[in-house]
Amino acid sequence: MSVRKARWISRVARRAAYLLLAALVGCSSDRALSPEQRAEAEVLFESCLICHSTQEMQRGPIIDGLPVWYTRLQLQKFRSGVRGQNALNKSEQLMGAARDKFETDAEIELLARYIAERPVQPYDPVVRGDAVRGEILYTSCIPCHGARGEGNETLKSPPLNLQEDWYLLDQLRKFASGKRGYHSDDFEGIQMAYALAHIDAEGLKDLVAYMQGFQDKREQDADR
Ligand code: HEC
Ligand code: HEC
Structure with a gap:
């Protein structure tokens, strides 16, 4: 067997093992939102739509469908100021100004899960x-x-x-x-x-x- 083929097989095997593990452990954040959670998230997300929809000319990116883990990480960065506080980066600062909408981990989690459920545009x-x-x-x-x-x-x-x-x-x-x-x-x-x-x-x-x-x-x- 060639080295490349062996490497490929080991990669596929690793990936399969990882998927199996993920399925067994089950990630709570991947569960669908309950109707109550969705209603709560919609209220929170209302304030984001000012910038994250196609309605405005001066707007932020469409974020619908971003995975939970990535949105969570970015919102944590905006909250802590690791992202969004650079005076040279005006659009990030706009987003940095929305920080009061996701002060708690629970709010970040809810928003991240809600955004992941929104269909990609x-x-x-x-x-x-x-x-x-x-x-x-x-x-x-x-x-x-x-x-x-x-x-x-x-x-x-x-x-x-x-x-x-x-x-x-x-x-x-x-x-x-x-x-x-x-x-x-x-x-x-x-x-x-x-x-x-x-x-x-x-x-x-x-x-x-x-x-x-x-x-x-x-x-x-x-x-x-
Ligand atoms: C005043 C406008 C504004 C508001 C309000 C706003 N954002 Fe943003 N947001 C932006 C802009 C502009 C960017 C892009 C920043 C950049 O250029 O890096 C951004 C970036 C993001 C990103 C990063 C996307 C990526 O691909 O890295 C996420 C996630 C996000 N916003 C979520 C939210 C959520 C959730 C809310 C509501 C609680 C919100 N934003 C409210 C303007 C806004
Ligand atoms: C060593 C790993 C690595 C490599 C190589 C890499 N990236 Fe990334 N990239 C990342 C990580 C990690 C992030 C998230 C950064 C953060 O958390 O702000 C990212 C973020 C991005 C984003 C921002 C997406 C968003 O929604 O805001 C773009 C665009 C991107 N990468 C494109 C590229 C392109 C094009 C290349 C090749 C030229 C590349 N990356 C190479 C790790 C990598």
């Missing part, structure tokens, strides 16, 4: 770049974000298959320029910023042009 691409070059550049992202942008909870790397393309580009630019992932306690953000060290401004657009295809791949995977 398809978007029309607006970013232009060279997707062929982007695919080559994306090879370096696969270990953390997955070949189809599906994300990796263990590595705290979010999926990249549901955010709008302009937001992906915006965040890449922020990581690359030290506006996100700069705080000494932002372990994940620092790792991410480091991953862009070898990529220039055109490369960021090319990456996003390639990542636009992830939303179709996500739909195909969901249909299987």
Whole structure:
């Protein structure tokens, strides 16, 4: 047997063992919200819709369908100021100003679970770049974000298959320029910023042009 094949088999076996373990342990945060919890979450989320819906021109990203663990982590960062307090990052500061809506862990949990239950919204691409070059550049992202942008909870790397393309580009630019992932306690953000060290401004657009295809791949995977 070739080394590559052996490695592949061990990877698949590890993944199967992990899934089995996750199914046996059962993650409480993955249970569906009860009608009472959903009603409570809707009230909390009302205040988020001012920025996280398509109604306003000056708006934040659409976050519907982000996984529970990622939203939880980001809201914790916004709450503690590890994200959202950088004076150079105006849009993050906007989000930082919403902190009083999720002061308790219970509120964060409820919001994260509610956001994960909201259906992902398809978007029309607006970013232009060279997707062929982007695919080559994306090879370096696969270990953390997955070949189809599906994300990796263990590595705290979010999926990249549901955010709008302009937001992906915006965040890449922020990581690359030290506006996100700069705080000494932002372990994940620092790792991410480091991953862009070898990529220039055109490369960021090319990456996003390639990542636009992830939303179709996500739909195909969901249909299987
Ligand atoms: C005043 C506008 C505003 C309000 C209100 C607001 N947000 Fe945000 N939010 C933003 C902006 C802008 C960003 C993008 C920040 C950036 O550029 O990094 C953001 C980012 C986020 C992110 C990170 C998304 C990612 O992919 O990393 C999450 C999660 C989030 N908001 C959740 C919420 C929740 C939950 C609420 C309500 C309790 C809320 N926001 C209220 C403007 C807002
Ligand atoms: C070492 C692992 C690692 C590598 C390699 C990596 N990332 Fe990340 N990435 C992360 C982590 C962890 C986060 C979450 C950071 C945080 O918590 O703020 C992230 C966040 C992001 C985000 C922000 C998503 C959002 O919703 O705000 C984008 C976009 C992104 N990565 C794209 C890429 C691209 C493109 C590459 C390849 C050039 C790449 N990443 C390489 C680990 C990685």
